Amino acid sequence: MNIGYYPGCALHGSSNDYEQSLRACLGLLDVQLQEIKDWICCGATAAHSLNHKLSLALPARNLALAERDGHKQLFAPCPLCSMQLLKVQKAIAGNGARGELAQIVEADLRGDSQVLNLIQVFQNIGLDRLKAAVKIPQKEITAACYYGCLLTRPPDVTHFDDFEQPTSMEAVVAATGAKTVDWNYKTECCGxxxxxxxxxxVLDLAHKILSNAAAHGANCIVVACPMCHVNLDMKQEAVNRRYGKKHGKKLGMVVYYLSDLVGLALGISAEQLGIDRHFVTKA
Amino acid sequence: MEQSLEDNVLPQGTPDSFLLGALAHTHLQDCYQCGKCTAGCPVAVRMDLAPNQLIRLLQLDDSETALRSSTIWECVSCQTCSARCPKSVDCAGVMDVLREASLAQHKAAKPQHAVVAFQKAFLDNIRRNGRLAELELIGLYKADVVWNTGRIGVLFKDAGLAPQLNKRKKLHLLPEKAKDRGVVERIFARCSARCSEPEKK
Incomplete structure (x- = not known):
């Protein structure tokens, strides 16, 4: 199966371990990622904060490029990129912005490709198929599935899962043979x-998320967002420096991308998935 | 009388159909101050005005205070307020509108300069490169903060992370750029026409 792929800046920057993980994991499941040719940044928080029109135009250019490349489906592994793409589609459908946006981005724009997040890619592969492909059941893993903000919010844009009590990631994790915990911070923001x-x-919010996951018995956190990973993994040492005294010990919480965990279950090595390039590598 | 963002907040004489379209379903008068937005906000404690207070100010036609608040720059755009509002007031969307207007009218709160500087440096970076050049962003952002606030310490912030990122092959000295940067420049130009008003001395 070929799907259009919009990596976004993070996955070609300091979150390139996420892309490594995706390509290794999805490749083994016969999903080939076809990168959109000459994609541009979606503008991220800066654009929607400072220039609303630009926050639609930049992702609209990427949607148009994906359509030009003939992709019916467009996978955006970063939930912010994904939300911005979905906002463009909503604007096109809702207030007739299509014509003006097409002019701005110098390309035809239909807005009919299906934008997918990582969980949806696994759902499309099929959880039964995933289960059947598992070689090494992840029995030692007790995961806190962390959705963060934008996989499910705003619900009238994402139309994905329950925005207060989502369970779709737990279903994917369960397919790998791992356990999951009920906890309080699965949709709270990491900053x-x-x-x-x-x-x-960021340190305040990351600390709350990490310590709540630990308090509920999780031995790792699973994410499907590059920024969540940065704040919970790379910043964990800074969290420990600031809040460590409160606990009397370091948190040492491993943070996996969802594709890491699935990849491990499929028998891919940690090195091939890029897990050895994370900051916190063992509990 | 129905208060609208169009009348109160947006720069005079420059209506933007995109911005208004995004907030078409938000009626500020619908807010009955239940406080659910503030209760769920992960950073309300850091704000000078809680999200529900911000909406109340706009109902009372005091956009000036809203535009100068720390609130709009402390907001992390997590969308919890908007998702939970029982009256479908898109509070996170209102924050976006206020940020844009605050910057255009030179009213951004000074103590929150770092956030403003970061977002501006980010957009400038995309305008030049088409894709984010992380090291360039960090360098220019830090230079802006030092220049405008005198906080020299920001230069050394996270400097220790650089070798660790490098060891993990996460630093890119030569960043990727979009090939067609001309189109990026033109998209920015078409979207920035109404962006900034001249600063009043």
């Missing part, structure tokens, strides 16, 4: 793009 500009916020 996302504020990693640099407002670190206090």
């Amino acid at each position: 996302a793009g504020m990693t640099m500009a407002n670190e206090d916020t």
Whole structure:
């Protein structure tokens, strides 16, 4: 199966371990990622904060490029990229922005390709098929599935799962033979793009998420977002420096991309998945 | 009288059909101050005005205070307020509108300069490169913060992460760029026409 692939900047930047994981894992499941030719940044938080029109135009250009390449489906592994693409489709359907957007981005724009997040890609592969392909059941894993903000919110844009109590990631994790925990922070925000500009916020929120997962018996957190991974994995040492005294010990919470866990279950090595390039590598 | 963002907040004489379309279903008068937005907001405690207070100010036609608040720059755009509002007031969308207007009218809160500088540096970066060049973004963002706030310490912030990122092959000295950067430049130009008003001295 070939699907259109919009990596976004993070996966070609400091979250390139996520792309490595996706290609290794999905490749083994016969999903080939066809990268959109000459894609551009979606503008992320900066665009929707400072220039609304630009926040539609930049992803609209990518949608148009995907359509030009003939992709019926467009996989965006970053939930922010994915949400921005979906917002464009909503704007096209709702207030007739299609004509003006097409002019702005210098390309025809239909807005009819199906935008997918990582969980949906696994759902399309089929959880039964996934289960059948498992070689190494992940029995030692007790995962806290962390959705963060934008996989499910805003619900009138994403139309995905229950935005307060989502369970779709747990279903994928269960297919790998791993256990999951009920916990309180699965849809709370990690501070996302504020990693640099407002670190206090990120450390506070990441600390709450990490310690709640630990308190509920999880031995790892599973994410499907590059920014969630940055804030929970790369910033975990900074979280420990600030809040470690409160606990008397370091958190040491491994943070997997969802494709890492599926990949391990399929028998792919941690090195092939890029897990050895994470910051926290063992509990 | 129905208060609208169009009348109160957006720069005078520059209506933007996109912006208004995005908020077409938000009626500020619908808010009855239940406080659900604030109760669920992960960063309300850091704001000078809670999200429900911000909406109340707009109902009372005081956009000036809203535009100068720390609230709009502390907001992390997690969308929880909008998702939970029983009256479908898109509070996170209102935050976007306020940020855009605050910047255009030179009213962004000074203590939140780092966030403003980061978002501006991010967009400038995309305008030049088409895709994010992380190291360039960090360099120019830090330079802006030092220049405008005198906080020299920001230069050394996270400097220790660089070798660790490098070891993990996560640093890119030569970043990817989009090939067709001309079209990126033109998209920015077409979207930025109404962006900034001249600063009043």
